Amino acid sequence: MVFPTTKKQEEQLKRISEKMSRIKNKLLVMSGKGGVGKTSVAVNLALALSSKGKSTGILDIDIHGPNVPKMLGIEGTVLYACEDGIEPVRINRSLKAVSIALLTKDQDQPIIWRGPLKTALIKQFLGDVNWGDLDYLIIDAPPGTGDEPLSVCQLLPNLTGAIIVTTPQEVAILDSRKSVMFAQKLNTPVIGIIENMSGFRCPKCGTEIYLFGKDGGQKAAEELNIPFLGRIPMDPEIVKYEDRGKPFIIEREKTEAAKAFFQIVERIQERLENE
Ligand SMILES: Nc1ncnc2c1ncn2[C@@H]1O[C@H](COP(=O)(O)OP(=O)(O)O)[C@@H](O)[C@H]1O
Ligand SMILES: [Mg+2]
Numbered sequence: 001m002v003f004p005t006t007k008k009q010e011e012q013l014k015r016i017s018e019k020m021s022r023i024k025n026k027l028l029v030m031s032g033k034g035g036v037g038k039t040s041v042a043v044n045l046a047l048a049l050s051s052k053g054k055s056t057g058i059l060d061i062d063i064h065g066p067n068v069p070k071m072l073g074i075e076g077t078v079l080y081a082c083e084d085g086i087e088p089v090r091i092n093r094s095l096k097a098v099s100i101a102l103l104t105k106d107q108d109q110p111i112i113w114r115g116p117l118k119t120a121l122i123k124q125f126l127g128d129v130n131w132g133d134l135d136y137l138i139i140d141a142p143p144g145t146g147d148e149p150l151s152v153c154q155l156l157p158n159l160t161g162a163i164i165v166t167t168p169q170e171v172a173i174l175d176s177r178k179s180v181m182f183a184q185k186l187n188t189p190v191i192g193i194i195e196n197m198s199g200f201r202c203p204k205c206g207t208e209i210y211l212f213g214k215d216g217g218q219k220a221a222e223e224l225n226i227p228f229l230g231r232i233p234m235d236p237e238i239v240k241y242e243d244r245g246k247p248f249i250i251e252r253e254k255t256e257a258a259k260a261f262f263q264i265v266e267r268i269q270e271r272l273e274n275e
Helices: 006-021 038-051 068-072 115-128 147-155 170-185 216-224 236-244 256-273
Strands: 023-030 056-060 080-082 085-087 089-092 095-099 134-140 161-166 190-201 228-234
Touching: 006 023, 006 115, 023 038, 023 147, 038 056, 038 068, 038 095, 038 134, 038 161, 038 190, 038 236, 038 256, 056 068, 068 095, 068 236, 085 115, 115 147, 147 170, 161 170, 161 216, 170 190, 170 216, 190 216, 190 256, 216 228, 228 256
Parallel strands: 023 134, 023 161, 056 095, 056 134, 161 190, 190 228
Antiparallel strands: 080 085, 089 095
């Protein structure tokens, strides 16, 4: 990779602003803690929006653990670069995806990079991908408040906002408070908190079991004075569909979890499209 000179840097920032000005809503999905369901939320949110006819892109900037291609069933696909930029992978008529995992065929090689390289790659993804005109770009970040979400918030002054994913348990909420503070410090609006893995309904007796506690995300949202977007229950089918790269929210739209997802998507749309 060639490090840009100052003039090149300026040109790159101009390209980022041009490309991003063609995207109406740019949303960063983040969380304080890993494994809370960020990528699941990002992928299902993108699938839901595209199923409603919204032209959508999903950008995976989780450099050390890029899971978007697996969940979308495009593992092994390699991004195509032409003279005027990088072509995103088409998932369906209204959904396109880009991930670092699509740069090489070897999915098992860990990426060992430090901050400046990560920032350089994110700049390329924002400035050189031919997304075209989009209604939504969903950006899936790694956990925490490191280089990746920081680069996005700094490079996109007109980022629409951050969506924070948490489980209902204390430790996840403690971490999501940090995500909220991080967004606020960077002047990124917080669209709201999604509580994931909130309760599991026993398939035999129908009793709801609260594996990770109850209502924690909602309480955190109230305490931090930010919107609560809703809760998604645990559903083993989510794991099954994601492992197979099949669109859970589309193929299992009648499940409680898919309905919960769609409700959250509606709340997000109401907030962003009516403004
Ligand atoms: N609501 C849910 N019910 C059941 N499993 C879930 C749910 N949300 C996420 N998962 C599973 O939990 C694991 C972690 O989710 P993932 O989206 O990769 O989290 P993160 O991106 O925050 O690390 C994955 O195996 C995923 O399939
Ligand atoms: Mg993830």
